[in-house]
Amino acid sequence: MDFISILSIFVMACFVGYYVVWSVTPALHTPLMAVTNAISSVIIVGALIAAAAVGLGSGGATSKWLGLLAVVLASVNIFGGFAVTARMLAMYKKKAR
Amino acid sequence: MHEGLPVNSWAAFAYLIAGACFILALRGLSSPASSQRGNRLGIVGMAIAVVTTLVTHVPPMQAVPGLDFAGGFNVDAVTVIEILVAIAIGAAIGLTTARKIAMTDMPQLVAAFHSLVGMAAVLVAGAAFLNPGAFGIAADGVIFAQSRIEMGLGVAIGAITFSGSVIAFLKLNGNMGGKPIMLPGRHVINLGVLAGILGLIAWFTQDQSPWIFWTVTGLSFAIGFLLIIPIGGADMPVVVSMLNSYSGWAAAAMGFTLHNTAMIITGALVGSSGAILSYIMCRAMNRSFISVIAGGFGGDTAGGAAAAATDRPWKRGSAEDAAFLMQQAEQVIIVPGYGMAVAQAQHVLREMGDKLKEHGVRVKYAIHPVAGRMPGHMNVLLAEANVPYDEVFELEDINSEFAQTDVAFVIGANDVTNPAAKTDKSSPIYGMPVLDVEKAKTVLFVKRSMGGVGYAGVDNDVFYMDNTMMLLADAKKMVEEIVKSLD
Numbered sequence: 001m002d003f004i005s006i007l008s009i010f011v012m013a014c015f016v017g018y019y020v021v022w023s024v025t026p027a028l029h030t031p032l033m034a035v036t037n038a039i040s041s042v043i044i045v046g047a048l049i050a051a052a053a054v055g056l057g058s059g060g061a062t063s064k065w066l067g068l069l070a071v072v073l074a075s076v077n078i079f080g081g082f083a084v085t086a087r088m089l090a091m092y093k094k095k096a097r
Numbered sequence: 098m099h100e101g102l103p104v105n106s107w108a109a110f111a112y113l114i115a116g117a118c119f120i121l122a123l124r125g126l127s128s129p130a131s132s133q134r135g136n137r138l139g140i141v142g143m144a145i146a147v148v149t150t151l152v153t154h155v156p157p158m159q160a161v162p163g164l165d166f167a168g169g170f171n172v173d174a175v176t177v178i179e180i181l182v183a184i185a186i187g188a189a190i191g192l193t194t195a196r197k198i199a200m201t202d203m204p205q206l207v208a209a210f211h212s213l214v215g216m217a218a219v220l221v222a223g224a225a226f227l228n229p230g231a232f233g234i235a236a237d238g239v240i241f242a243q244s245r246i247e248m249g250l251g252v253a254i255g256a257i258t259f260s261g262s263v264i265a266f267l268k269l270n271g272n273m274g275g276k277p278i279m280l281p282g283r284h285v286i287n288l289g290v291l292a293g294i295l296g297l298i299a300w301f302t303q304d305q306s307p308w309i310f311w312t313v314t315g316l317s318f319a320i321g322f323l324l325i326i327p328i329g330g331a332d333m334p335v336v337v338s339m340l341n342s343y344s345g346w347a348a349a350a351m352g353f354t355l356h357n358t359a360m361i362i363t364g365a366l367v368g369s370s371g372a373i374l375s376y377i378m379c380r381a382m383n384r385s386f387i388s389v390i391a392g393g394f395g396g397d398t399a400g401g402a403a404a405a406a407t408d409r410p411w412k413r414g415s416a417e418d419a420a421f422l423m424q425q426a427e428q429v430i431i432v433p434g435y436g437m438a439v440a441q442a443q444h445v446l447r448e449m450g451d452k453l454k455e456h457g458v459r460v461k462y463a464i465h466p467v468a469g470r471m472p473g474h475m476n477v478l479l480a481e482a483n484v485p486y487d488e489v490f491e492l493e494d495i496n497s498e499f500a501q502t503d504v505a506f507v508i509g510a511n512d513v514t515n516p517a518a519k520t521d522k523s524s525p526i527y528g529m530p531v532l533d534v535e536k537a538k539t540v541l542f543v544k545r546s547m548g549g550v551g552y553a554g555v556d557n558d559v560f561y562m563d564n565t566m567m568l569l570a571d572a573k574k575m576v577e578e579i580v581k582s583l584d
Contacts, residue, residue, distance in 0.1 A: 003243060006358075010352075013116070013120075017123075017367075017370060018369050018373070020120060020123045023124070029473025030469075030472060032123070033371075034206075035123070035126070036123070036371070037207060039119045039143065039363050040347075040348045040363055041143075041213075041214055041348075042142075043347070043348045045112075045147070045359065046351050046355050048154060049232055052150075052154040052155045052176055052231075053231030054231075059228050062224075066224040066227070070221050071187065073187065073217040073220070074187065075185075075191060076210075077213045078143055078191065079191030079192050081191070081195075081210060082136060082140050083192050083195035084195035084206065086133065088200070091480040091481050092132070092480045094486065
C-alpha cells in the first residue's frame with residue numbers, strides 16, 4: 001500500500017473516531033478509556049512480527065526478545081483491558097421495575 | 098514509494114475487518130444497553146488481528162533460504178511456543194488485575210495500562226529498528242527514509258506515553274504527592290528537549306546510526322517525565338485522557354511503519370477519543386489545554402484566601418434533621434464527588450436512596466464531569482453500588498431542576514457546587530460550569546470539617562447560606578446514621 005492510501009485511511013479514521021466518540025454517553029467515559037486502552041494494544045501485531053522473525057545477525061536476536069517482551073505487555077493490556085471493561089459494563093443496570 | 102510488507106490481500110482484508118470491529122466497539126458505548134455487545138466485538142477484532150498476524154508471519158515469514166513455503170506446513174514450533182507463553186503470561190497478569198482492582202482505583206489502573214501501551218510501542222519500534230528486514234521496511238539493511246520518520250515518531254510518542262503514565266500512576270496511586278513539582282526554567286528545558294527530539298528524528302532520515310535512535314528514545318522518556326511532574330492532582334483527569342490520546346497516536350505511528358490498517362484505524366480512534374475526553378475535561382474545569390500542560394495548578398496545599406473566611410456563621414445539622422428533611426421532600430438530588438468514593442460511601446448512599454424512594458421521594462443523582470479522578474469515574478462507582486443508570490444525570494441535563502428541588506444532598510463534592518464560579522471574577526474557578534445546588538430549597542452538605550477546602554483552594558459560599566445545613570462527619574458514617582433515622 002502506498003503512503004497516500006495509508007494516510008487516507010488514517011484521516012478518515014480520525015473523522016470516524018471524532019463522531020463515534022462524541023456519541024459515547026458521558027456515563028460510559030471510564031469504560032471508553034478502558035476499552036480504547038485494550039484496542040490500542042493492537043500494537044501486539046508489530047510485537048508478534050518481531051517475535052516470529054528469524055534472526056538476522058545479532059540485531060535479529062535482540063529484536064526477537066524485544067518483540068516477545070512487547071507481546072507480554074500488550075497481552076496484559078488486551079486481556080486486562082477487555083476484562084475490566086466487561087466487568088464495569090456489567091454493573092450498569094436499569095431501574096428494576 | 099516502497100513495497101511494504103509482503104502481506105497477501107486477504108490478510109489486509111482481515112486487518113480491515115478488525116479495524117471495523119474496533120469502530121463498532123466504541124459505537125456500542127453510545128448506550129449502556131449496547132455496550133456489552135460492543136466490548137465483545139472489540140475482543141473479536143483483536144482476535145482477528147492476532148490470528149491473522151500469527152498465520153501470515155509464523156510460517157511463511159520463516160524465509161529460510163532453500164525452504165519452500167509450498168513444501169509443507171513449516172510452523173516453527175519453538176517460535177509458536179515462545180509466543181503463546183508470552184501471551185499466557187500477559188493474559189494471567191491482565192485478567193488477575195482486572196478481576197481484583199477496586200473501582201475507586203480505576204484511574205491508576207488506566208494510567209498503568211497506558212504506560213504498557215507506550216512501552217510496547219517503544220519495544221516494537223526498537224525491534225523494527227534492529228531487524229528492519231522482518232518488518233519489510235528495509236532494503237539491504239538500509240531502512241527507508243519514510244519508515245525512519247514513522248519509527249522515530251512512534252518511539253518518541255511511545256516513550257512519552259510510558260514515562261508520563263508512570264508519573265500519572267504514581268500521583269494517582271498516592272506514591273507521589275499530588276502537589277505540582279515545579280522545576281525552574283522548565284518551559285525552556287521542555288521546549289529544548291522537544292526541539293532536540295524533532296531535530297534528531299529529522300537527522301535520523303539521513304543517518305541510520307543507532308545512537309540517534311536511542312537518543313530520541315532516551316530524550317522522549319525524559320520529556321514524558323518532565324511534562325507530567327508539574328501537573329497537579331486536580332488536573333489528573335485531563336492528564337489521563339491526554340495520555341490515552343498519546344497511546345493511540347503511538348499505535349497509529351507504528352501502524353504507518355507496518356502499513357497495517359488495523360493499527361492505523363485503532364490509533365486514530367483512540368487518539369481522537371483521548372483528545373475529545375481531554376477537551377471535555379478542560380471545558381468542565383474552564384481551563385485551557387495549554388494551561389493544564391503548563392502545570393502548577395491544584396496541589397495539596399490550599400491558597401490563603403480560604404483560611405480567614407471560616408468565621409462566617411453557618412448552620413450545623415444532625416443526621417436526624419437530614420433524614421426528616423429528605424423524608425418530607427418531593428425530590429432529592431444527590432451530588433456525589435470524589436470524597437464520597439474516598440469514604441467508600443457509595444453503597445450506603447444507594448441504600449439511603451432506596452429508603453427515600455420507599456417514602457415516596459423522587460431521587461436523582463447529578464454528576465459533574467470532573468467529579469471523579471477520570472472521565473465518567475463517578476458513574477462507574479454509582480453503577481457498582483447498584484444505582485440504576487437512568488437515575489444518574491449529567492450536569493447539563495439536570496442543572497435546571499435544582500430550582501424545583503426540595504433537597505440537594507452534596508456528599509464529597511465541593512468546587513463543582515461553588516457559585517463563585519458564576520459570580521466572582523477573581524475566583525480561580527471563575528467560569529467553570531457548576532451544579533446550581535444553591536437554588537434548591539435546602540442544601541445538605543456532607544463534609545468532614547469546616548476547615549478544609551476543595552482542590553482549587555477556594556471557600557464555598559454555599560456553606561454559609563440560610564438554606565444550607567452542614568452535616569459535619571465522615572461521609573460514610575453520616576449516611577449510615579441518616580439511613581438509620583429513615584427507618
